[in-house]
Structure formats: structure tokens, C-alpha cells
Amino acid sequence: MMDKKSERRTIKVNYMARVEGEGGLDIKIDDNRVSDVKLHIFEPPRFYEAFLRGRRFGEAPDITARICGICPVAYQMSSSHAMEDALGVKVGGPLRELRRLVYCGEWIESHTLHVYMLHAPDFLGYPDAIALAKDHPEVVKKALELKKIGNQIVTVLGGREIHPINLKVGGFYRAPTKKDLRELAENLKRALDIARETVHFTSGLPFPDFDQDYEYVALRHPDEYPFCEGRLVSNKGLDIDISQFSDFIEEHHVEHSTSLHARMKGRGDYHVGPLARYNLNFDRLSPESQALANEVGLGPVCLNPFKSIIVRAVEIFWAVEEALRIIENYEEPDQSCIEMTAAAGTGHGCSEAPRGILYHRYKIDDEGLIRDAVIVPPTSQNQGMIESDLRKFVQQYIDLPNDELQLKCEQAVRNYDPCISCSCHFLRLRIDRDGVQYDSRPEGST
Amino acid sequence: MSTNPKPKLAVWKFASCDGCQLSLLDCEDELLAVADAVDIANFPEASSAVVEGPYEISLVEGSITTPHDAERIQQIRKESGLLVTIGACATAGGIQALRNFKKIDDFLSIVYARPDYISTLDKSTPISEHVYVDFELRGCPINKMELLEVLNATLHDRKPNIKSHSVCVECKLRGTPCLMVSKGIPCLGPVTHAGCGALCPAYNRGCYGCFGPQESANTPALSKRFQDSLGVTQPDLVRAYRNFNAYAGAFRKEAEKHETKA
Numbered sequence: 001m002m003d004k005k006s007e008r009r010t011i012k013v014n015y016m017a018r019v020e021g022e023g024g025l026d027i028k029i030d031d032n033r034v035s036d037v038k039l040h041i042f043e044p045p046r047f048y049e050a051f052l053r054g055r056r057f058g059e060a061p062d063i064t065a066r067i068c069g070i071c072p073v074a075y076q077m078s079s080s081h082a083m084e085d086a087l088g089v090k091v092g093g094p095l096r097e098l099r100r101l102v103y104c105g106e107w108i109e110s111h112t113l114h115v116y117m118l119h120a121p122d123f124l125g126y127p128d129a130i131a132l133a134k135d136h137p138e139v140v141k142k143a144l145e146l147k148k149i150g151n152q153i154v155t156v157l158g159g160r161e162i163h164p165i166n167l168k169v170g171g172f173y174r175a176p177t178k179k180d181l182r183e184l185a186e187n188l189k190r191a192l193d194i195a196r197e198t199v200h201f202t203s204g205l206p207f208p209d210f211d212q213d214y215e216y217v218a219l220r221h222p223d224e225y226p227f228c229e230g231r232l233v234s235n236k237g238l239d240i241d242i243s244q245f246s247d248f249i250e251e252h253h254v255e256h257s258t259s260l261h262a263r264m265k266g267r268g269d270y271h272v273g274p275l276a277r278y279n280l281n282f283d284r285l286s287p288e289s290q291a292l293a294n295e296v297g298l299g300p301v302c303l304n305p306f307k308s309i310i311v312r313a314v315e316i317f318w319a320v321e322e323a324l325r326i327i328e329n330y331e332e333p334d335q336s337c338i339e340m341t342a343a344a345g346t347g348h349g350c351s352e353a354p355r356g357i358l359y360h361r362y363k364i365d366d367e368g369l370i371r372d373a374v375i376v377p378p379t380s381q382n383q384g385m386i387e388s389d390l391r392k393f394v395q396q397y398i399d400l401p402n403d404e405l406q407l408k409c410e411q412a413v414r415n416y417d418p419c420i421s422c423s424c425h426f427l428r429l430r431i432d433r434d435g436v437q438y439d440s441r442p443e444g445s446t
Numbered sequence: 447m448s449t450n451p452k453p454k455l456a457v458w459k460f461a462s463c464d465g466c467q468l469s470l471l472d473c474e475d476e477l478l479a480v481a482d483a484v485d486i487a488n489f490p491e492a493s494s495a496v497v498e499g500p501y502e503i504s505l506v507e508g509s510i511t512t513p514h515d516a517e518r519i520q521q522i523r524k525e526s527g528l529l530v531t532i533g534a535c536a537t538a539g540g541i542q543a544l545r546n547f548k549k550i551d552d553f554l555s556i557v558y559a560r561p562d563y564i565s566t567l568d569k570s571t572p573i574s575e576h577v578y579v580d581f582e583l584r585g586c587p588i589n590k591m592e593l594l595e596v597l598n599a600t601l602h603d604r605k606p607n608i609k610s611h612s613v614c615v616e617c618k619l620r621g622t623p624c625l626m627v628s629k630g631i632p633c634l635g636p637v638t639h640a641g642c643g644a645l646c647p648a649y650n651r652g653c654y655g656c657f658g659p660q661e662s663a664n665t666p667a668l669s670k671r672f673q674d675s676l677g678v679t680q681p682d683l684v685r686a687y688r689n690f691n692a693y694a695g696a697f698r699k700e701a702e703k704h705e706t707k708a
Binding site: 048 | 459460461462463464465466467468469471472474475477478481486489490491492493494495496511512515540541542544545548552553554556557558566570586587642645646648649650651654656682685689690
């Protein structure tokens with residue numbers, strides 16, 4: 001594909017596989033220098049912020065869950081917290097614990113899906129987990145078992161794994177009994193071993209040298225590894241209440257994407273997701289999780305985005321531990337939810353989706369109808385970062401032939417576990433090297 | 447298994463949340479067996495390997511919302527033997543079909559600073575408005591066991607055994623007392639297609655219509671009950687029908703009827 005005589009080459013990935021949604025990549029190389037990188041997002045727009053207007057505040061969790069089938073719990077949590085904030089209600093006690101438990105379930109299933117089925121094939125040279133299963137059936141079977149346990153938590157608490165029906169503003173329609181949770185605990189104990197093996201498995205993968213000086217942004221809670229509460233902090237001095245989100249972060253609309261790009265005002269791109277959470281909250285992990293991370297040589301700070309796969313594995317292990325802790329201490333609540341009456345107000349919600357912070361803001365009127373909605377998903381926040389990684393990464397590996405470079409670029413994009421459905425949603429890589437076009441999926445193909 | 451070459455399966459995505467195709471990966475106990483029975487030839491969410499068509503089975507997720515997608519589905523139809531739509535987006539236009547009741551330009555300017563960068567149709571439409579569909583699997587999301595049943599039936603050359611009664615019947619089968627009768631909670635169960643196993647009522651919540659209208663849904667009778675005995679206001683009634691299956695026949699008509707009166 002590469003023409004060594006010419007001076008400009010183009011690599012295009014028209015439709016990128018193993019990401020959630022529809023995106024592509026255009027890379028231009030002139031005289032062995034990367035001149036342009038564009039992450040194209042052509043996920044068709046679905047206009048959530050528009051049709052949320054005029055809906056009841058209580059409908060937001062069910063409607064926004066449909067933005068993403070991979071992380072519906074994150075949408076339900078951020079929207080519920082935003083509504084509770086608008087109405088001045090705080091959900092505590094066992095209901096708060098149950099919310100953390102269902103979030104553990106989503107992290108376990110989403111991270112396991114990404115680690116084994118979407119990302120590990122890149123490191124090991126397979127097109128997918130099914131091909132991987134032919135050579136390593138026991139690895140894939142255990143992965144499926146781990147993923148299933150995550151889904152089981154969501155199903156027991158939420159009714160079903162995709163678009164759970166039991167989560168609402170104020171709590172739950174029906175709280176689980178102690179007995180409901182007991183069976184989960186048995187399975188979770190087995191999951192703990194698989195999760196530990198996953199940390200060892202991922203740390204043994206081959207990693208390129210690619211440490212980066214990012215601004216990491218994540219929630220930080222006084223005592224806990226973060227899910228739904230805390231201040232928004234960064235390693236470069238950001239420390240704000242989530243209600244100040246829009247004072248510090250702005251969204252841009254660029255021509256090559258149906259997803260808006262988020263940037264820190266006056267500072268530029270920033271990084272959200274497992275790496276950011278881990279680097280800013282290592283001290284909030286359980287001692288066992290910290291010990292495990294140290295055991296595999298990860299340490300308290302990880303600056304290489306390719307190693308995010310190990311960080312995800314550590315987070316799976318932690319989420320399994322946390323789920324077990326919650327189940328052990330669970331006391332059935334007197335009420336399954338806090339009832340709320342409508343009042344005018346504005347509320348903010350921010351939670352740590354598997355891929356990073358998911359911010360919601362709603363303005364509601366005195367009838368409880370939504371007047372304005374703002375939703376900033378993790379992938380829109382990481383888009384700028386992905387492009388900047390690729391610019392540096394391609395430069396570092398500029399001598400590789402286009403097809404190998406393409407595989408490396410796709411792997412670099414998958415470091416972010418991009419959820420393009422969320423960010424609005426597809427990948428297809430195009431490299432323009434000295435004017436010679438390379439296209440992984442030519443126009444006209446379906 | 448027979449010695450015939452395995453049928454090729456493709457999974458296609460249009461405007462959607464990815465949840466219905468994720469249902470296939472969520473079949474943790476069955477996924478490897480499915481991969482043994484069919485050749486997963488084109489499934490970008492799960493694999494970077496693509497085998498060229500034609501495909502014996504195409505699963506289509508998502509609704510048609512852009513001029514490019516309206517062309518793409520024609521090409522997919524040509525390459526597909528059996529074309530099965532999975533989920534409320536592909537079968538009824540999805541939640542994004544709420545735009546069908548508004549002016550699209552207003553929607554565009556609410557979300558995007560530069561509407562001129564966006565290419566979109568003014569309506570979100572189901573796949574069946576564009577090409578012939580062999581089977582429609584409902585749900586937001588689909589029930590993964592129903593998906594396995596469709597694949598299984600196809601492999602054995604029989605009709606899929608998918609229930610077509612209402613959620614009401616599923617409550618009776620499950621032994622859940624009627625929420626409307628016993629607690630006065632509004633519930634779309636009497637007019638909603640089965641498939642979820644009557645989940646919501648079992649969790650103390652009225653059905654909110656994820657699987658769309660069942661055939662011969664008596665929506666006027668339910669609306670009367672909602673308004674006369676349960677105190678549901680007209681705007682709330684319209685909102686109840688206008689969800690993930692807002693553009694599906696019976697729900698669309700019933701909402702329009704009450705919207706004009708309001």
C-alpha cells in the first residue's frame with residue numbers, strides 16, 4: 001500500500017472495528033512528518049438534548065440510558081444525581097450503597113468486555129476474542145464468566161443488563177432483599193480469582209514506550225474510589241465543584257465529527273477514564289488492590305495509555321471487592337426510594353462511567369418538566385486527546401509500513417475504549433502519506 | 447452439526463445505542479456455541495476481520511436517519527439472505543424518532559453550534575420503510591434469549607417461536623398481581639408486545655412500552671382507563687406513548703389523537 005517514492009502518504013481507517021459506534025481516522029504524513037490527524041465521528045446524531053425538553057424530570061434516567069447500551073447505568077446515575085441536586089435531595093444509606101453496587105456491576109462487565117474482547121486481541125495479534133478462544137479457550141471462557149458476573153449484578157438490581165428498569169430518581173422501584181444478593185456473593189468470590197488473574201494476564205502483554213504528560217481529570221471523594229460523588233480534580237491544579245463544570249470546560253463543534261469536542265478553557269485537551277481515576281485516586285483503592293497493582297509493577301502512577309488495559313483490570317478487581325463489601329454489609333432499606341415533588345431548579349450530576357466522567361445538567365420548571373439539558377459524555381472529552389496521542393504515536397513509528405501503522409493506530413484509539421454511540425458514535429482509518437492514500441475500508445463498502 | 451459450510455452472519459449498525467448488538471456478546475454462556483454454528487463474518491463491534499458478503503443472515507440494529515444510511519441499507523438488503531431487524535430503533539425508529547414530531551432545524555440548533563456540518567434526515571424511520579424485512583425482533587433492548595431463538599430457528603429452517611401476545615399475559619404467566627387493579631399504577635402492559643417477561647410490574651413499576659405495541663392493541667380503551675380512573679393528564683398520556691416506540695403505528699396514532707385535543 002505504501003509508495004516509498006512519493007512524499008506524502010495517507011492512512012485512512014474508514015470504519016474502525018472493536019469500538020462501540022461509528023468512527024474513522026484520517027492521518028496525513030508529509031515528508032515523514034505527521035501533518036494532520038482527524039478522528040472522524042459519523043455516528044448519526046440523535047438529538048437527545050433536544051427531545052429531553054418538555055419531558056418529566058423522572059423520565060431522564062430511562063431516556064438517557066438509551067444514549068449508550070454499553071454503559072446505561074452511568075447515564076441513569078448521572079441523570080438521577082442531577083435531578084436530585086435540582087430538587088435538593090440527597091440519597092444516602094443503603095440506597096446509596098445499592099447504587100454503588102450496580103455501578104460495580106457495570107464497571108465489571110464493561111471493562112471485561114473491553115479488556116478481553118476489544119483490546120487484548122490487538123496486543124496478541126488476533127482479529128477478535130472468538131479467534132483468541134480457538135487458541136486459548138480457557139482465557140476466553142474465564143473472561144466470559146467474569147463479564148457474566150458483572151451483568152448478573154446489574155440484572156439483580158436493575159432487572160436486566162441493558163437499559164435496567166429498576167433505577168430511578170430517588171433510588172429504586174424495588175430494593176433487593178438480602179437473599180437476592182447472597183447468590184451474587186458466591187459468584188463474586190469466584191470472580192475475585194479471575195479478576196486477579198486478569199491483572200497478571202494484562203501486565204504480561206507487550207507495551208510500547210509511550211509515557212505522556214496529560215492533564216488527567218476525574219472525580220475525587222474524601223474516602224472512596226469515585227463513582228457518583230466528589231470534586232472534579234486534575235493533576236494540574238483543577239479542583240472544582242461539579243456545578244462549576246461549564247465554567248472550566250467548553251464544548252466545540254468541529255466539521256469532522258457529529259460529537260462535540262470538550263476542552264478545558266485556556267488549557268486545552270484533557271484525559272478522562274481509568275488512567276485518570278487511578279492516577280488521581282490510587283490512595284482510595286483498597287489495600288489489596290493497591291498491593292496487586294504494585295505486585296505487577298504498575299505502581300501508583302501510570303502514564304502510558306497503552307497500559308490502561310492493566311488499570312482496567314485493577315479496577316475490575318477493586319469493583320469485585322467493593323461489591324462483596326457492599327453485599328456483606330447490606331441492610332434492607334425501609335423505603336426503596338425517596339419520593340420527590342417537582343420544583344423549579346437547576347441540577348448537576350457527574351459520575352465515573354467506565355470510560356470516564358459523564359456530566360449532566362438539567363434545568364427543570366415548577367411542573368417538573370425539563371427546560372434545558374446538557375450532556376457531556378467521556379468520549380467527547382477524550383476526542384482531542386486521542387488525536388494528540390495519534391499525532392505523537394505515528395511520528396514515533398513513522399517508518400512502519402502503512403498496514404502495520406494502521407493496526408498500531410487502532411490499538412492506540414482503543415486505549416480509550418471509545419464509545420462513539422455515547423459521544424454521539426464508528427471507526428475507519430485513512431492515512432495520507434505524502435499524497436498516497438491508504439484506506440482500510442474503501443468508500444462504497446457497507 | 448451438518449457438514450455444510452456454516453452460514454455467514456453479519457451485524458449492521460445504524461442510528462442506535464449499540465445495546466441490541468451487545469446482547470449477542472452478552473450471551474456469555476452461548477457465545478462460543480453461536481460462533482461454532484455460524485461464521486461471524488461481519489461484526490465490527492466485536493471483530494476487525496471482515497468476510498465479504500453475501501451473508502445468509504443479517505442482523506440490523508438502528509434506524510435510518512441520514513441520506514447515506516438510506517442508501518447503505520439498500521446495499522445490505524442486496525447482500526443478505528435473511529434480514530432481521532433487532533430492537534426498537536430498527537423496528538420502529540427508536541427514541542430518536544421523537545424528532546418526527548418536531549421541526550428538525552430546531553433540534554439541530556439546540557444540540558449543535560454549526561448545524562451546517564450535520565447531515566441528517568428530518569425523520570428517523572424503521573428499516574421496513576426502506577427495504578423488505580424478513581423478521582422483526584422488538585424491544586429496547588431486545589431479549590437476548592429471543593435473539594438466540596431466531597438464530598436457532600433459522601439454522602434449523604423453522605419459524606422462530608416468538609410470543610406475540612401482550613405484556614399482560616406475561617404477568618399472568620409470572621404470577622405478578624395486576625398493578626393497575628391492585629395499586630392503581632398506570633401500566634402500558636395491556637397494549638405492549640411481550641418479550642421482556644413482564645419485568646417492570648415484577649419490580650413494582652408500570653410497563654413503559656419498551657417492546658412497542660402488540661398487534662391489535664386496544665390503545666383507546668387503555669387511554670380512557672388512564673384518564674378516567676387513574677388521573678393521568680393528557681400531556682402525560684402523550685408522553686407515555688411517545689417513548690422508544692413513539693413512531694410505531696398504534697402508539698403514534700394514539701398520541702396524535704390526544705395531542706390534537708390538548
